[in-house]
Structures are given as structure tokens and as C-alpha cells.
Amino acid sequence: MCRWLAYSGTPIRLEELLYKPRYSLIDQSMHSxxxxxxxxxxxxxxxxxxxxxxxxxxxxxxxxxxxxxxxLREIARSTVSPLFLAHIRASTGTAVQQTNCHPFRHENWLWLHNGSIREFAKLKRDLVLAVDPRLYASLAGSTDSEVMFHLALTFGLRDRPVAAVERMAGLVEAVGRAHNVDNPLQMTVATTDGDRVWAFRYSSEGHSRSLYYSTETTALQRLYPDNARLQQLSEESRLVVSEPLADLEGAWQPVPESSYGVIQKGADELGRFEPAAP
Structure with a gap:
């Protein structure tokens, strides 16, 4: 399917994660x-x-x-940011075109997804009709991922992100049942408003795609005092990835099945993700 990462913390050049690690996102585009x-x-x-x-x-x-x-290489080596999302795509059937590439953007929000809505063509009409008419015009591509984003926006992503994504997942599963589609939803998702990052791991069958978050920076700095890159990061720096970028023992923690996490100033959150039936 796809690979992605979400970073929040000390401003760094994009290439520090896209290109430089041993198993960087660019390496994963060839050798996941x-x-x-x-x-x-x-x-x-x-x-x-x-x-x-x-x-x-x-x-x-x-x-x-x-x-x-x-x-991409030029942008990555010259751009510094405290918060960015990156995605490499393996299509699940929709066209290879720019409007189908992640992340998707709406105002100050970004969204990316790994997974699929099973038999999306069969469910698409019912799902798209549930999108707020005020948002419909901004649907530019043909992917299930973009429809999921617009459904989450419809259900209040800007005010209650976790509840909105739970309602989106609940709707997908309800529409799937109505069309006799077993286990319709498979997803790891990251979304952000530019301040906080929310990450989700869920699938209808309870066997979701891989997802990891980085160990607290201060703990990693104690584990690896000679690692110059780690020593330059603030204690607020955190990374969520589809798969680890390097073989550093103790650096990566698996996101539990059916969970969500919030990266934010102060204490981060990890909670249970439960789709809400419409």
C-alpha cells in the first residue's frame, strides 16, 4: 500500500528524515x-x-x-520545518495523478492515509453523498483516502478530531455492511492542524498496517549520547512512521491495535479508537 511519516518538534531540514536515515522514506519507496x-x-x-x-x-x-x-531532493535539502507530513504511494486501484497523491490539504489541515476502503467503487456513492455540500467542491481526486478526509471534516475534524475520525470509520463500516462488504476499512492515518498531530491505527478485521512512534527524546538522548542528531532535538520532538527509519534499539514503539495518539506540547496522548456507528 503506502508508507508515511509525521514529524513535530525542533525545526529540521526535510532531508534529515526523507533521505538521510538508513531506512529513510526514500529508501522505503524502493525497499519497504x-x-x-x-x-x-x-x-x-x-x-x-x-x-x-x-x-x-x-x-x-x-x-x-x-x-x-x-x-523533491532540492526542496528537502533547502526547507526547514517544525512540523511536516510525507507520503509515498502504492495505488490500490485509483489513477496515478497528482490530485490522488497525499497529503491532502484543506485550509490549515493536512491528511494522509495508508490502507484502503475495500470495494471502494461499490461504496463510493453513498460515502460521497455524506460529505458536507460545502466541502464537496474541494474533492479533487478519486481516492478513498480523500473521501475519508472530507468525511472527517464533515463530522467535525476541526473541533473534535478523534470523534470525527471515529464517526468517519463508523460510517464506512455501516455502508460496507449495507453493501455486504466484509471488513471494509483498513487504515493508518495522520492528520494535523499545524499545531498538534493526530495518528490513528485501525482496521475492521483487527489486523492493521504497521505504525510506530518514537521514544521520548530525552530517553533516546540518554541511550545514545554520541548521536549528534538526537542531541540537537528538543524534548518535544516526536516522530510517527509506518516503519522504523533506523535500527536503534529502544527508539521505536508500536502503536497498539485500534488506537489513536496525539502529539502536542506537554504530555502526548494515547487512547482507544472506537468507530462510532452513524
């Missing part, structure tokens, strides 16, 4: 170790916020493989 597909070459995208505070994020997306895009 935990994905359904080894190769994720059906487009890519990165969305980032400016250093001087939350605002509408910048977005760069392409339809080719991430590993060969010279413009």
Missing part, C-alpha cells in the same frame, strides 16, 4: 520492509508548515517515484 508492497512508486507528497508558526501549509506532490524526483 513492512509494507504490503516492497515498492511504493505511484507518486509522493510532502506538506510542511513554516517555522514562524501555524499557517496554511505548503504542499509538493508528484506522480513519479520519489526516489528519482530531483525537485
Amino acid at each position: 520492509r513492512q509494507g504490503v508492497e516492497t515498492t511504493n512508486g505511484d507518486g509522493f507528497g510532502v506538506g510542511w508548515y513554516p517555522v514562524d508558526g501555524p499557517a496554511e501549509p505548503a504542499l509538493f506532490r508528484g506522480v513519479g517515484p520519489a526516489w528519482s524526483d530531483a525537485n
Whole structure:
């Protein structure tokens, strides 16, 4: 399917995570170790916020493989951000086109997804009709992921993010049952308003795609005092990834099945994710 990462913390160059680690996101686009597909070459995208505070994020997306895009490399080595999302895509059936590449953006929000809505073509009409008419015009592509984003916005993502995503998941499952589609939803999702990051791991069958979060920075700095990159990060720095970027013992914690997490100033949160039936 896809691979992604979400970073929040000390401003860093995008290349520090996209290119430099041993198992960087660019490496995973060619040699994913935990994905359904080894190769994720059906487009890519990165969305980032400016250093001087939350605002509408910048977005760069392409339809080719991430590993060969010279413009992505230029942007990654010259752009510094305290919060960014990045995604490499393996299509589950929809077209390879720029409007289908993640992250998706609406005002100050970004959204990306790994997984699928099973038999999406059969469920699509009912799901799209549930999108708020005021948001419908901003549906630009043809993916299930973008529809999921607009449903979450419809259900109050801007005010109650966890509840909105739970309502979105509940609707997908209800529509799936109505059309006799077993286990319709598979997802790991990251979304952000430029201040906090929410991450979700859930699937209807209870066997979700891989997802990890980084151990607290201060603990990692004690474990690896000679690692210059770690020593430069603040205690608020945190990373969520589809699969680890490096083999550092103790650096990665698996996100539990059917869970959500919130990266924010102060204490982060980890809670139970429970779809809400419509």
C-alpha cells in the first residue's frame, strides 16, 4: 500500500528524515520492509508548515517515484520545518495523478492515509453523498483516502478530531455492511492542524498496517549520547512512521491495535479508537 511519516518538534531540514536515515522514506519507496508492497512508486507528497508558526501549509506532490524526483531532493535539502507530513504511494486501484497523491490539504489541515476502503467503487456513492455540500467542491481526486478526509471534516475534524475520525470509520463500516462488504476499512492515518498531530491505527478485521512512534527524546538522548542528531532535538520532538527509519534499539514503539495518539506540547496522548456507528 503506502508508507508515511509525521514529524513535530525542533525545526529540521526535510532531508534529515526523507533521505538521510538508513531506512529513510526514500529508501522505503524502493525497499519497504513492512509494507504490503516492497515498492511504493505511484507518486509522493510532502506538506510542511513554516517555522514562524501555524499557517496554511505548503504542499509538493508528484506522480513519479520519489526516489528519482530531483525537485523533491532540492526542496528537502533547502526547507526547514517544525512540523511536516510525507507520503509515498502504492495505488490500490485509483489513477496515478497528482490530485490522488497525499497529503491532502484543506485550509490549515493536512491528511494522509495508508490502507484502503475495500470495494471502494461499490461504496463510493453513498460515502460521497455524506460529505458536507460545502466541502464537496474541494474533492479533487478519486481516492478513498480523500473521501475519508472530507468525511472527517464533515463530522467535525476541526473541533473534535478523534470523534470525527471515529464517526468517519463508523460510517464506512455501516455502508460496507449495507453493501455486504466484509471488513471494509483498513487504515493508518495522520492528520494535523499545524499545531498538534493526530495518528490513528485501525482496521475492521483487527489486523492493521504497521505504525510506530518514537521514544521520548530525552530517553533516546540518554541511550545514545554520541548521536549528534538526537542531541540537537528538543524534548518535544516526536516522530510517527509506518516503519522504523533506523535500527536503534529502544527508539521505536508500536502503536497498539485500534488506537489513536496525539502529539502536542506537554504530555502526548494515547487512547482507544472506537468507530462510532452513524
